[in-house]
Amino acid sequence: MIRVLVTDDSRVMRQIVIRTLRQAGYDWDVREASDGAEALAAIQADEPDVVLSDWNMPNMTGIELLRNLRAAGYQTPFGFVTSEGSPEMRSTAQEAGALFLIAKPFTAEGFREVIDPVLA
């Protein structure tokens, strides 16, 4: 079973992401983190198969989390789920090593369109 770490400072949004993963057919083992710093510690303690992360968070943003992970040698597959989907942010995410960026609001179909090719 794929193990995912869902990172978002909004508990409500974490629930929505987890619900949407299930609606999309991904029966994954889910852990949660409430900001980038908490996620970094969780990944260092027990690396998941994939990280889904918000961008804009207190303490440590999603892009800082990704850069810190890569700087520390972690190649954990990483995707953003964020309210901002501008070309500029997509480019920044890709350059930092993200596999995808899902813009909020999203649907289960949108999750599948983006995540299925990565799993293949």
Place this chain on the structure above:
Amino acid sequence: MTATVEYDQIHAIAQEVFAAMVDGDLGLLLPWDGDLPDIVDALVAWVDLHGEWSGRAVLVTGSDTAHDLARVLLGLDDGDAVSRADLVDAFGEIANVVGGNLKSLLPTPGTLGLPQVGDVLPPLAGAARVQHLPLSWRGRLLVVDVWVTLPTATSEGTS
């Protein structure tokens, strides 16, 4: 410099946000028809945008409506209790997604602040309201406003 933010663009964003996150249907957030009632026990959520285009996306609705929105987002049943923390989180997240999508419309890069929620909207220095959308969600008033910080050299003109 300010870019024009059209009424229809904001309405489309709000509709899309509510369709994806709340209702599963695009047609449930409509322009308010008729006189505007006073919002009783208002809850306000906002997120600020910073950059060449600076401003604020604001949502206002009644506390009862905000509670119902939180229940939907949390997958709770009608009448289930909603904590203040979950209420603030849920309503703030809707404002956050609206603000993020508004930011994506803008021609210049910038940053998005973290969502805030309160009983009243604090003033944003030098800003003017450029869009005001009284909407009906399930027959209840929900207002989406967009404020833009005006160039300091002028005090008028909001385009």
